[in-house]
Every structure is written in structure tokens, then in C-alpha cells.
Amino acid sequence: MSMDAVFRALADPVRRQLLDRLHARNGQTLNELCEGYDMTRQAVTKHVAILEQANLVVTQWRGREKLHFLNPVPIHNIAERWISKFERPRLDAISELKRKLEGKDHG
Amino acid sequence: MSMDAVFRALADPVRRQLLDRLHARNGQTLNELCEGYDMTRQAVTKHVAILEQANLVVTQWRGREKLHFLNPVPIHNIAERWISKFERPRLDAISELKRKLEGKDHG
DNA sequence: ATAATATGCAACCATTTGGTTGCCTATTCA
């Protein structure tokens, strides 16, 4: 479960939107996921593959259809293991800048 | 404040580590940020520029030195506006899969 | 004044990325 694969997967707006759409309605087929994009099915397949590699999407075959399911666990992981660290900053950037400027002015 | 710029900035491990290092010690110079990388200063400059464009890093000149400060606000924003949506999933992916499989098995 | 330091800027390069087209396979429908 590489955090790097997850961040890279989330870097593209199309892929984030695919996750949005699965969040809105889980278990969609590839063709359903293709709807509304000005892009070939093959291009969407590539995006989905990157999401699968990051374990953000899990698939299940039903006959000739491939169903796609959102897996929110990797998102939860990066939120917990990386993003949360910056949620309570040790020092606010603006006040830090002020401190530095004051140090320059008055020091 | 484009969410896309932030996600793209976070996609690279070097840039995430730069944020880590600023989180550990704020206000470092470019040369300090270069330490420990097998990469030219100019390459690090490019990474920093991408972080600046995403407003994740704010800079301040002190003489010939450029000081870098972490700005956690964009991280907070994507956490709040995008990531949090997936933190309480409507349906757990595994149970969803089970439901689908049961539907298939039991008719 | 001169040298060293800290950084910027531009051109260039290889690899990755995001897309395409073309064709093949498997399942379902008539």
C-alpha cells in the first residue's frame, strides 16, 4: 500500500472525479464511468487502472461487465498518516512570517 | 486557490518531503532545503516553485537568502473540501462487494 | 576591490503521462 501511488493517483482531476462518481454511486460499469467524458473508453481504462494500482478502486466481473467499487481505505490512510500532521501546524505561517519580519525590524 | 494545483504539487515524494522538512523546521533557506538530495539546486528550485504555485510554501527574502515557510492552509482545504467526503463512506467497499456477490448467488 | 556565496534564468534532454487508433476476445441478445 504505497502512499506514493495514492498521491499520484489523486493528482489527476479525471481520476478524482471518477472517485467522486463512485462515491455517489458505487459499482458502476466501465461504460457507465465513461459517460460524460470527451475521451475514449481506453483512456478511461488507463485512469481506472491507476486507481486500481493505488487500491482506490476494486473491481468485480459480472458477465461481460466490469463493476467498479470505491475503496476509501487508502484515502483514509494518507489522511491519517500524512495530511493530519499539517492540520495542527506548530506555527501558523503568517505569524511565523510576522515574527521573522519583527526580528528583522527590531533586531 | 486551485485544488488541482495542490493535488499535483503533493503528487511528488520530493515535494512532500520538502513540506515535511519545513514542518519540522520552518523558514529554511533554499540551500538548506537542498541538503541530502542527490539532485542539483536548480531541480529543488523547480520543486519549490511548484509548491509556491500551489500556495503550500511562502517565501521571504533576507539579503541574498530566500527563506521558505510552510503554508498548511491548502492542505487543510483539500482535507475539508475533498478528502473528508470519503472518510465516512456511504457503504464500505467490502460489504458492498459482499452484497453484490450475495445478490448474484441467491438470485 | 575581489572573491565567495546564494540564487535566478534559459536551453536542453530523457522519461513519463495522457491520450489516440486498431484490432482481438468474451458475453449476451435476437
Place this chain on the structure above:
DNA sequence: TGAATAGGCAACCAAATGGTTGCATATTAT
């Protein structure tokens, strides 16, 4: 059985990315 549907796979392509080298500029130290 044959056609339509859902999808996979590979080759190819342009643009973006992540890096380099070379040189210029401004500040600081001797």
C-alpha cells in the same frame, strides 16, 4: 448462429515532468 455489446491489449504520439548544464546577478565576506 450471427450480430451487438463490454471490455482488453499493444503500438503509437504529443505534451508535460523532472532532471541537467551553463551562465548571470545580487549580496556578503575578506
